Amino acid sequence: MAIIAPLNQEIGEIKKEKKYASTARFWHWINFIVMAGSLLTVLINSLLFDRTQRTFVKVELMNAGATVNDKQAAAVTHGLEDQVWGIHIYFGYALAALFLFRLIAEFFLPAGQKLLHKLKKAYRAYFILKKEREMAKHELVVKGLYLIFYLLLLTMVVTGLLLAFEDYTNIPENLNHSIKEFHGFCMYLILGFIVLHLAGVFLAERQGGKGIVSDMINGGDDK
Template sequence: MENRNYTVAYRIIHWAIAICMMLILFTIFLRSTWMNKNSVADIIRNYLATTDQSLSDDQMISLAKQIRKPMWDWHIYIGYVLVGFFSIRMLLPFLNLMKFSNPLRKGLTIKEKFQYWIYLFFYGCVAISLVTGLIIEFGPKNLKGQMEEIHVLSIYYLLAFIFIHLSGVFVAEFTTNRGLISKIISGKKKDKF
């Protein structure tokens, strides 16, 4: 296994992208659970039952969407930030600030080839997610529905990648590549736990 050095640029962009993705997942989680339009509408319905006021189901859903809109706006804003960080990540190899992990390079082990293919697949999926998100926001309205269908699928590759990535990191840390976690955090390998 090759011994990688993680430059400051690599570490900053790695953690910036990771934080953005976790925040985006958090907004998806909120939208799917506590901030679900039907759950919020039920809260409104239960509250109105204790007063002399009433709204139709459509009005309650509309109000629920308005209540959760500021939270969902954060999903969009973080998506814009992620577009920027991802673009920088794709530029860094061309600026010699990060190397490109080519799975077709000779001399790689099967494990390294697998890792590099997973990363390429992940970067492709991220690019699709970002492009579909931008089309949803800025593209023609007739494509919005199709782009949303593709964009929603992003959660599946993202959750799978996080699981594979963290599993691989912990396996490497506790077997063949001790100090990997400290290197990606501080840039220096620590020999002791």
């Protein structure tokens, strides 16, 4: 009984903790903007400046009166692609700075709002107390997904910085190519998380969790 009482209190705290700290809200929305911008640069390069667009560039320049061969058209396309990747790199720097900010801010959050604290409470509630299991299971899954997201974000930041500073790292070309491939793979995983996150918010808003979006804007009620 001495163990169950504190655990019951913890379950109650899971229900009450709905207020989001200003630092968490700031990070959430700025991180969303930065990630959206970063993904947009990838989309632009994938659609507008891939190899299939070289013919288009060549034809358009020739229609404008220029004499252009395939090599020159490829150089123009590659130059435009590099410009977009330059913007992508700046978004990457911003993402790295935001990740560091989030990591530092985590230490200053109230104990009840820390991710690992919430994950630990949900774990104990589900596996030890074995009551309120549906709510504890939901909390455990959601916070577990957030933890995976942060690990993916860390991987994106580290691999992105390695690619941005490849001229200084002396990493072998074959390994650098593998890092680039893994960086791109993690991007797809993060996209998957974003889709799950948006779907979860949409379903919650339609069911019993109304006000999630507004809570993330104004902080929510401290219940």
